[in-house]
Amino acid sequence: MTLVTLPQIIAARETLSGHLHRTPTVTATYLGQQLDLKLYFKLELLQKTGSFKPRGVLNRMHHLSAEEKARGVITLSAGNAAQAVAWAARQAGVSATVVMPAGAVQSKVEATRGYGGAVIQTAESLLDTCLAIQRERNLTLVHPFDDLYLIAGHGTAGLELLEDVPQVDAVIVGVGGGGLISGVAAAVKAHNPAIQVIGVEPEGASAMTQSLAKGEPVSLSSVNTIADGLAAPFAGVHTLAHVQAYVDEMVLVPDTAIIEAMGLILERCKVLAEPAAASTLAALWSGAVKPTPGSTVACILSGGNVDRAALKRLL
DSSP states (O other): OOOOOHHHHHHHHHHHTTTSOOOOEEEOHHHHHHHTSEEEEEEGGGSGGGBSHHHHHHHHHHTSOHHHHHHOEEEEOSSHHHHHHHHHHHHHTOOEEEEEETTOOHHHHHHHHHTTOEEEEESSOHHHHHHHHHHHHTOEEOOSSOOHHHHHHHHHHHHHHHHHOTTOOEEEEEOSSSHHHHHHHHHHHHHOTTSEEEEEEETTOOHHHHHHHHTSOOBOSOOOOSOGGGOOSBOOHHHHHHHHHHOOEEEEEOHHHHHHHHHHHHHHHOOOOOHHHHHHHHHHHTTSSOOOTTOEEEEEEOBOOOOHHHHHHHO
16 A cells, blocks of 8 residues: 655645645643643644645645546535635635535535535435535545545644654644544654654544454444544545554544543633544543653644534533
8 A cells, every 4th residue: 555755745845835824833831731741732723724624635636637627626524624625626726516414514514615615415425425426527536535645735734743843752633534644644753753643533433443443444334423523434545554554543532521622722722622623632631642751742733613603512
C-alpha cells in the first residue's frame, strides 16, 4: 500500500501557500498543570471554513485534471468536509454537489450552501447515494478522507505543529475517517519516529479501532455520538494503512468526556471547540491516554463548527 511521503507533504504546503491560514499553536497552561504536562493546542478550528478540512481538499482540487474540473465534483460528508469541498470548489471555479445526512447539523448545511455547494440530504446510505449521483451525473468524486492528496494536504498541519513545538513528545488527533491523523502522523514520524501519535474515537463511532482489530476496513451499521465530525461509518483503505504504519495507539472516549472537555477548553482557553476537536483533550482528561508526567503533549483541535442550538444542549 502506498503511503504519503514527507516530500509530498512539503509539496502540498507549497500548493496551499497563500490560500489558507497558518493556524496558531497555543499553550494550555492551566489544563497542562492539572495533567502534569506541558500542553499545547493546535487551533485548526481557526482554519478557513472552521476546520482542518480545506488543507486536504484544496490540495486534491489542485491535482484534478481540467476535464475532471469541468464535470464538477461530488462528496459525502456530515459537515466539515462538505463545507471545505464547497469552498475549495468555488475557489477553483468548479461546481460542487454535496451529499449530507438528513440529520446533519443545520448550521453546517447552511454554511455548505453558503459556500456554493448544492446540498442533497438523505436518510439512506451517504456513500451509496453519493456514488449513484456520481454515476448519473458523471461527476468527479472528491473523497472526504481516503485519498493520498487529501492526506498529504492534512499533513501540512503536522509540519506547522513541529515548527511551533519541536520538542513535542506526543500528538493526539481525533479520528473519523482518518485523513487528518494519517497526514499528521506521516509528517511527525518522518521528523522523529520517537514522537508518539495517538488517535481518539468516540465509543459510538469506532470504525478505525475495529478496522485495526480486523486488519481491513470495517463499515459500521450505525454510529451514535455527539461528535459528528468523527462519525464516519467506515475506515478507508489508505487511512487504515497509514494508521497501521504510523499511529502508536488508538483509544475510545465516551460522549460525556467529550462534553466535559468542550467546557474546559471554552472556560480555560476561551476557545470554542466542536466535539470532534474536544475529543483530544477528553482522551487526556478521562485518563484514556496517560503520557509520561512532565512530557510535552499537543492536541489538535480539528474544528469549531458548533451551532448555537447544539451548544445550548451540550454546555
